Amino acid sequence: MSRTSLFEVTQSLGEVDGARIKRLLEGGVKIPPQPRVVEELRKYMTRKEFDVRALARVINQDPGVTAMLFKVVGNAAYHQHQPFESVEDILHAVGVRQTFNLVQAIALTGMGDIKKNRLAYEAFWSRSQVVAQLAMLIADERIAVCNIFPDQAYMAGIFHDCGVLLLMQRFPTYCAEMKLDQPGCWTCMVEEDRKFNADHCVVGYLVARHWHLPEFICDAIRYHHAINELDMHASRTMVAILQLAIDIYYRDQRVPHPEWEQVKDEVMAELGLDSDALLEFVDIIIERFHGDAH
Secondary structure (H helix, E strand, C coil): CCHHHHHHHHHHHCHHHHHHHHHHHHCCCCCCCCCHHHHHHHHHHHHCCCCHHHHHHHHHCCHHHHHHHHHHCCCHHHHHHCCCCCHHHHHHHHCHHHHHHHHHHHHHCCCCCCCCCHHHHHHHHHHHHHHHHHHHHHHHHCHHHHCCCHHHHHHHHHHCCHHHHHHHHHCCCHHHHCCCCCCCCCCCHHHHHHHHCCCHHHHHHHHHHHCCCCHHHHHHHHCCCCHHHCCCCHHHHHHHHHHHHHHHHHHHHCCCCCCHHHHHHHHHHHHCCCHHHHHHHHHHHHHHHHHHHC
């Protein structure tokens, strides 16, 4: 990462988080570079050249990204556009900028050294993919209330915990210390800080800024465990969507969500749901999610 961009990010984070990021980078935390397909697409986005054929050619150069893109747009959130016969179909139906958002998220899933802790990486990405897909469905169902779109919710779902992955790569004992191999266990912020002097939310924010994600998604990643610290704007709504997606993930796994009781009132208020409506809404999302899987 360039000195200029690092300076900009540390300034935006403030003194404490900025110092922590600088220390982590100097200590060996590596920010993943954007793959070629994302860099090429970004050039088109920057120039506002939305030639669908040219964009499709760029995406098709990466078979892995292309295959995953078809899988993602198979989500029920895009049911009105299915089936898709080509990448050009996706660009036309979903939208150029929306497809770019999906490609960025998909590209991140190629990050990580699977030679080490292979099972941990696979479990991490499995969880992230499910949370992202659930977030897409929540956004689709509540779009009139929240004004957050499925592609944005998917992007936030994939990126929100990417800091965990970077810390897993940097600290060999991180996975065991955070008990990530145990059902229902996830990173404890207090223990993470005490044992590794790190904050995966801040690391995730740095990745999001480096990958030029929309600012409100960057902020949602930074505060996805602290919705109460966000004002009433899009990033707060995104955090509410993420938290509900995580809770539904735990419900579907029949594992308690340790954070839910602390955030549920703010999440429900942000999404315009009361307790009774929430139960029905969760059933709808789970039904739609499992409908995708069959």
